[in-house]
Amino acid sequence: xxxxxxxxxxxxxxxxxxxxxxxxxxxxxxxxxxxxxxxxxxxxxxxxxxxxxxxxxxxxxxxxxxxxxxxxxxxxxxxxxxxxxxxxxxxxxxxxxxxxxxxxxxxxxxxxxxxxxxxxxxxxxxxxxxxxxxxxxxxxxxxxxxxxxxxxxxxxxxxxxxxxxxxxxxxxxxxxxxxxxxxxxxxxxxxxxxx
Amino acid sequence: xxxxxxxxxxxxxxxxxxxxxxxxxxxxxxxxxxxxxxxxxxxxxxxxxxxxxxxxxxxxxxxxxxxxxxxxxxxxxxxxxxxxxxxxxxxxxxxxxxxxxxxxxxxxxxxxxxxxxxxxxxxxxxxxxxxxxxxxxxxxxxxxxxxxxxxxxxxxxxxxxxxxxxxxxxxxxxxxxxxxxxxxxxxxxxxxxxxxxxxxxxxxxxxxxxxxxxxxxxxxxxxxxxxxxxxxxxxxxxxxxxxxxxxxxxxxxxxxxxxxxxxxxxxxxxx
Numbered sequence: 191x192x193x194x195x196x197x198x199x200x201x202x203x204x205x206x207x208x209x210x211x212x213x214x215x216x217x218x219x220x221x222x223x224x225x226x227x228x229x230x231x232x233x234x235x236x237x238x239x240x241x242x243x244x245x246x247x248x249x250x251x252x253x254x255x256x257x258x259x260x261x262x263x264x265x266x267x268x269x270x271x272x273x274x275x276x277x278x279x280x281x282x283x284x285x286x287x288x289x290x291x292x293x294x295x296x297x298x299x300x301x302x303x304x305x306x307x308x309x310x311x312x313x314x315x316x317x318x319x320x321x322x323x324x325x326x327x328x329x330x331x332x333x334x335x336x337x338x339x340x341x342x343x344x345x346x347x348x349x350x351x352x353x354x355x356x357x358x359x360x361x362x363x364x365x366x367x368x369x370x371x372x373x374x375x376x377x378x379x380x381x382x383x384x385x
Numbered sequence: 386x387x388x389x390x391x392x393x394x395x396x397x398x399x400x401x402x403x404x405x406x407x408x409x410x411x412x413x414x415x416x417x418x419x420x421x422x423x424x425x426x427x428x429x430x431x432x433x434x435x436x437x438x439x440x441x442x443x444x445x446x447x448x449x450x451x452x453x454x455x456x457x458x459x460x461x462x463x464x465x466x467x468x469x470x471x472x473x474x475x476x477x478x479x480x481x482x483x484x485x486x487x488x489x490x491x492x493x494x495x496x497x498x499x500x501x502x503x504x505x506x507x508x509x510x511x512x513x514x515x516x517x518x519x520x521x522x523x524x525x526x527x528x529x530x531x532x533x534x535x536x537x538x539x540x541x542x543x544x545x546x547x548x549x550x551x552x553x554x555x556x557x558x559x560x561x562x563x564x565x566x567x568x569x570x571x572x573x574x575x576x577x578x579x580x581x582x583x584x585x586x587x588x589x590x591x592x593x594x595x596x597x598x599x600x601x602x603x604x605x606x607x608x609x610x611x612x613x614x615x616x617x618x619x620x621x622x623x624x625x626x627x628x629x630x631x632x633x634x635x636x637x638x639x640x641x642x643x644x645x646x647x648x649x650x651x652x653x654x655x656x
Contacts, residue, residue, distance in 0.1 A: 239516035240524070250586065252518040286516050288524065288551035288558035294517070335519075347565030351586055352519065 204268065222267045228259070232279055235259050240286055250351065251358035253366045254328060256283055258320075260298055261305040261327050261367075262377065265320055269306030276302025290335075291342045297334035301327045317378030318371060325364035332356035495542030496650040503540075507531050507653040512556065521564035521586060522547070525651060528555045536613050538654040544619035544642035545569065545608060546651050557653075561645060562589055562620065570609035571620055571639075573600060579609060582620055582639060589621060589639040596635055600626045606639050613656060 235255035243252040260279050264272020280298030284290050308323045333356075336346050346352050371378050411427060418425030424432075455462070500506040509531075513524035527533050529552050539546040539559045547567060551558035560567050564584040571582040571591055578598035580591040591606060604623040608614040625638040 236516060240513040242514075243516055243518040244514050247518050250518070254517060256516070283516055286513065286524075287520075287522075288553070288556075289520065289522060289560070346519070347584075348586060351565070355519070 222271075223263060228263055228275065231259050232256070232282065236282055236286055248362055249358045250355040251362055253362045254359060255366075256280075256298065257301060257328050257331060257363055258324055258367055258370070260302045261324050262320055264302045264305035265309040265323060267306065268310075269303045272302035272306030273299050274302070276300070289344075290339065291344065293335045293338035293342065293344075296338045297331045300334045301331035304330055317375075318368070320367045320371060320378070321364050324367040325360045328360040328363045329356060332359065492542070492650060496652060499540065499542050499652045503652055503654055505532075505655045507533060507655070509533075509539075509557075509651050509653055511648050511651065520566070521561040521584060521645075522550065523559050523561065523648065525557050525559055525653070526555070527653060528553045528557050530554045532655060533557045533653050534655065537656055538613035538618075539651050540614075540618055540654060541643055541648065541651045543644065544621065545614065546643055546645075546648065548613040549653065559651070562641060562643075563587060563645060569614065569620065570611040571606050572609045572616070573598065573623070574605040574607050575601070580606075580637075582606065585638075588624075589641055591623070591637040591639050593634045594637065596628075596633070598635065600628075600635065600637050602626065604637075614654065 235258075239252065239255055246252055256279050260272065260276045263275045267275075277295060277299040279302075280295035281292075283294040283298065284292060287294065305323050305327045308326065309319055332352075336349075336352065339346055414427055415425050418428070496508055500508050507527050509525035509527040511523050512526045515522050525533075525539075533549055533552050535549055535552050537549040539548060545562055547559045547561040547564070548569075549557050550560045562569055562582060562584055563586060565586055567582075567584040569582045571580050572578065573580070573591070573594070576598055578594055578600070580594040582589050582591055584590075589606075594600065600623055602623055602625065606620045606623060608616060608618040608620060610616040619642045621639040621641040621643075623637045624640045626635065627637065628635045
């Protein structure tokens with residue numbers, strides 16, 4: 191697909207914003223999603239997780255649609271917007287959970303920033319960046335959550351059990367990301383312009 | 386004129402004679418059958434062979450008549466069909482509603498009985514779970530507006546469910562007794578041995594039970610008097626005992642009485 195001048199300019203600006211000092215453009219810069227699509231998806235993810243999480247758990251770990259959504263958004267928009275969206279999504283999750291203080295807010299914001307940063311590395315060369323990204327982001331988010339709970343003097347009981355659950359959730363999230371990208375290839379970036 | 390016999394005339398003659406003979410035979414057979422009272426083979430053969438045609442003709446005639454009648458009645462039949470379909474839908478949904486009422490009835494009745502037994506008990510419905518499934522907790526649809534307070538005990542008709550950990554105006558979070566953070570004072574009913582019931586994420590572990598206690602599988606474990614629960618509420622039954630040599634205490638795995646997989650209604654006990 192031929193790139194237009196606007197696309198080239200947008201891609202370069204996008205790259206410069208995230209990698210100041212470098213002149214090379216990334217392999218591709220996907221279109222940012224429409225905000226109300228993302229808001230609706232977050233609402234649906236929270237409702238689904240709240241209603242079904244214990245029933246779809248594999249070895250104690252439920253797939254986290256919120257993590258996938260935040261990672262996907264961050265991959266497509268960059269660290270700053272990813273972190274902002276992660277902050278909002280995490281705050282919603284804390285509100286729904288009720289007993290986690292601001293742990294998910296902190297952890298998910300960090301996850302959004304990390305996912306946005308990962309998408310500016312060599313992972314950006316593939317549309318499947320979300321798959322390893324989701325696995326790594328899930329683990330880091332879980333760690334950040336445990337740390338935040340500790341800082342709020344609400345340490346997680348049964349830490350070994352939680353660590354196993356985190357590993358499982360990481361694998362489940364990566365698998366779910368792969369399935370979603372296979373079923374809906376447009377999620378990988380319909381407007382992507384490869385170099 | 387003298388008549389001359391030709392080959393053709395001879396054939397006619399044979400035909401006439403043959404016909405007379407066959408007619409006579411038929412007549413004889415019929416007479417014989419009439420005399421014996423049995424159906425004649427000719428009647429049977431003719432009747433059987435014509436029956437098929439009669440049936441085919443009757444079916445065709447009936448089909449044509451029905452087709453005509455159907456065409457004539459089509460508008461009325463369409464209307465009737467729509468009416469019956471609507472009626473069927475209504476009956477079906479009513480059937481489902483009645484089935485659900487029937488299925489939910491024992492649960493609702495049991496919860497109503499528990500609420501009646503516990504003065505001031507607040508009946509609530511489970512409306513959600515921990516979205517990340519990290520803690521074993523549920524969200525109920527009653528909050529501070531209904532009088533729910535932090536640390537209130539929560540039970541259902543089978544036994545202890547957990548305690549309220551977070552209260553919003555219209556909803557509350559309940560930490561289940563299977564969560565690792567849950568700790569409830571407990572008593573083994575048979576010998577009045579004390580312990581602490583702690584969650585293991587899948588069941589409950591009874592800790593700090595004296596080494597003197599003679600625990601047995603199947604022992605009933607109930608709540609001791611505490612901040613959230615009054616004494617005597619069923620927690621579960623001992624399913625496994627860990628009695629290490631030289632340790633200060635023994636522990637036991639307790640299978641909760643409450644089926645957490647199909648929890649739908651609970652009663653909050655104000656303290």
